[in-house]
Amino acid sequence: MSVSPRAALSWRLRPATAQALAWCGALAYPILLYVAVLNEREPTGVRLLLPAVLSVLTIxxxxxxxxxxxxxxLVGSFAATLTAASKLASAFPLMAPGQAWQIGCLQALLTDLAIAWIAATRTRRTALAAAALTLTEQIAAAGYCRTGRDVFVSTIVFLVLMLALAWLTGYLVQERREHAETVRVQAAEQAVTAERLRIARELHDMVAHSIGIIAIQAGxxxxxxxxxxxxxxxxxxTIETTSRDTLAGLRRMLGSLRKAEPEESPLAPASGMSDVDRxxxxxxxxxxxxxxxxxxERRPLPMDIELSAFRIIQEGLTNVVRHADTHECxxxxxxxxDELSIEITDDGQGPTPAGIGYGITGMRERAFLLHGQFTAGPRPEGGFRVAARLPVPAGMR
Structure with a gap:
């Protein structure tokens, strides 16, 4: 869909306009805050309302x-605190400079919230530098609001604790977000790896058996x-039938992989124990x-057990055909x-080290994915043995 030049220009101007307004509001904040405190006449809590409202300009x-x-x-906070302290000192000598602490405390709270935001969205070094700069401003401003050594020390301790709490809160938020992102990425990578292994096993089991039969029949x-x-x-x-069956299976698999939503159309039924005779x-x-x-007693089992058992039998017979050099198994x-037990034995020579590839590995992975057991190796009396034990869920026993 094409966009007109006027609409494109309007779309580009919107972010620029919003950013310009944000800068104008933030630059006007210290000036407006200074004027608001300078024009305040009543030394009551009402004078905190306007400085608090003005802080919205920086958001x-x-x-x-x-x-x-x-x-x-910080500039606005320091200017407002000094203005409030000097103004109250001249107008109300008996209450100054302690009354200016209300303005200073409000500004300290606002800057602490800004530190929490920076700690949650920026690097640790940037957040620490911002916290150090904020603490310096707060300590400098506190000297104009509090008198007496003990009161000043307690004020500094209070400011440090509040700033540390704000920084730690933002840092924990960032750590939690990063941890959630890491877990999500790892889960996605594990899902992709598991799917790749599943596809590799299916392709190997499907193609290896068919190619082995085709090679023997061709010879x-x-x-x-x-x-x-x-x-x-x-x-x-036999070559024609085996090739057609394998090609149909590959087409079904590739078709399911190409679908954006697997639920859009039903797939062909997966192989199971009923296909052993074939x-x-x-x-x-x-x-x-x-x-x-x-x-x-033969009975239907869950699809994953049926498919894994069939593939184990298929790969075991494939190894017999390709490597055992025998005519029966x-x-x-x-x-x-509580389990399905499978055993495949032959009296042949068994696979040579060069013939041991992904087949036995795939069978072992299928068994272990179902929390089962798998063994494969030569028999003492000669030949080769493959055995698998797949546990059956309690609801299917």
């Missing part, structure tokens, strides 16, 4: 330029294409016979009351 500049606003506040077809055309045709059919058939086409033994799936 817009304080939000954008805290240090210049603080300097103007078989190449060897028998001249002597056994039927076997070669079957190998090509996985066994695919593995059989790869030249490895799989004997599956179901133990316990055994899978035991045990539905226990």
């Amino acid at each position: 817009p500049l304080l939000r954008r330029r805290p240090l210049p606003a603080l300097m103007l506040m 078989t077809g190449r060897r028998v294409i001249e002597t056994q055309p039927v076997e070669a045709r079957n190998a090509l059919a 996985l066994v058939a695919t593995t059989r086409n790869g030249g490895v016979r799989v004997d599956v033994e179901w133990q316990g 055994r899978v035991v799936i045990d539905y226990q009351e």
